[in-house]
Amino acid sequence: xxxxxxxxxxxxxxxxxxxxxxxxxxxxxxxxxxxxxxxxxxxxxxxxxxxxxxxxxxxxxxxxxxxxxxxxxxxxxxxxxxxxxxxxxxxxxxxxxxxxxxxxxxxxxxxxxxxxxxxxxxxxxxxxxxxxxxxxxxxxxxxx
Amino acid sequence: xxxxxxxxxxxxxxxxxxxxxxxxxxxxxxxxxxxxxxxxxxxxxxxxxxxxxxxxxxxxxxxxxxxxxxxxxxxxxxxxxxxxxxxxxxxxxxxxxxxxxxxxxxxxxxxxxxxxxxxxxxxxxxxxxxxxxxxxxxxxxxxx
Numbered sequence: 001x002x003x004x005x006x007x008x009x010x011x012x013x014x015x016x017x018x019x020x021x022x023x024x025x026x027x028x029x030x031x032x033x034x035x036x037x038x039x040x041x042x043x044x045x046x047x048x049x050x051x052x053x054x055x056x057x058x059x060x061x062x063x064x065x066x067x068x069x070x071x072x073x074x075x076x077x078x079x080x081x082x083x084x085x086x087x088x089x090x091x092x093x094x095x096x097x098x099x100x101x102x103x104x105x106x107x108x109x110x111x112x113x114x115x116x117x118x119x120x121x122x123x124x125x126x127x128x129x130x131x132x133x134x135x136x137x138x139x140x141x142x143x144x
Numbered sequence: 145x146x147x148x149x150x151x152x153x154x155x156x157x158x159x160x161x162x163x164x165x166x167x168x169x170x171x172x173x174x175x176x177x178x179x180x181x182x183x184x185x186x187x188x189x190x191x192x193x194x195x196x197x198x199x200x201x202x203x204x205x206x207x208x209x210x211x212x213x214x215x216x217x218x219x220x221x222x223x224x225x226x227x228x229x230x231x232x233x234x235x236x237x238x239x240x241x242x243x244x245x246x247x248x249x250x251x252x253x254x255x256x257x258x259x260x261x262x263x264x265x266x267x268x269x270x271x272x273x274x275x276x277x278x279x280x281x282x283x284x285x286x287x288x
Contacts, residue, residue, distance in 0.1 A: 042197050043206040043230035044188065053186050062187040077246070077253060078229060081222025086187035099258065102221070106258050107251060109221060114243065114250050 001126045007034040008072045021047035021071035023055035031055030048079035063087045072130035074101030080109035090120045094130035145270045151178040152216045162277045165191035165215035167199035175199030192223035207231045216274035218245030224253035234264045238274035
């Protein structure tokens with residue numbers, strides 16, 4: 001999660017909502033991402049999506065069945081959907097997103113009944129650090 | 145939708161689940177996609193995601209506020225989430241997806257209460273053609 005937080009910091013420096021994510025398999029980071037929707041002109045360029053895509057490219061397989069995704073914010077419906085398609089084993093996230101979070105805040109997408117895949121979820125890891133960074137970003141925005 | 149169906153046919157030829165999508169602004173196609181998750185080793189490479197990404201790149205803006213997405217199958221939660229982040233104006237889809245569809249079959253993501261964006265939806269356009277292609281694909285798979 002420290003690595004994901006460093007990526008969130010990078011997003012902050014790019015003037016993007018500070019969220020970072022890494023994909024880990026067998027203790028090795030094989031995918032990294034930080035939010036870049038605005039600078040890449042890509043509505044799908046969330047940290048999680050970029051990290052999952054890089055990891056799948058690395059493995060040469062769209063299925064990441066033994067992977068864990070660490071991310072600094074609760075995934076939205078787009079990212080949660082991507083976790084399911086990737087058959088991700090485990091999600092570890094830091095702060096909750098009461099607005100758009102689709103794991104615990106809304107929808108419960110890690111284990112909906114109609115899906116044929118369930119993702120194990122751990123939440124709250126380093127949530128203070130992740131939330132502080134987001135708060136700092138939005139406070140700076142409001143002042144701008 | 146004819147163009148989206150032609151892209152679905154292309155996915156079929158790539159041995160991918162035959163779904164196609166196009167993004168239209170002012171009567172002009174600015175984004176095209178066909179399902180390529182397997183051949184691209186990318187769990188996010190659904191037709192809709194690829195079409196949205198291409199359209200946003202074309203406009204130099206992740207927001208597609210005046211765009212219509214035509215796709216041959218009801219979007220899943222990942223793709224529906226992407227439509228929301230792209231602030232898409234309108235979605236026209238062909239066949240329903242009772243398994244993973246997140247617009248009308250499950251979740252109702254085009255207009256959930258917690259979202260700050262609603263997508264106008266038209267469904268059923270050329271649904272017989274889209275469904276026939278999918279059926280043909282899965283029948284061939286079962287025989288293989």
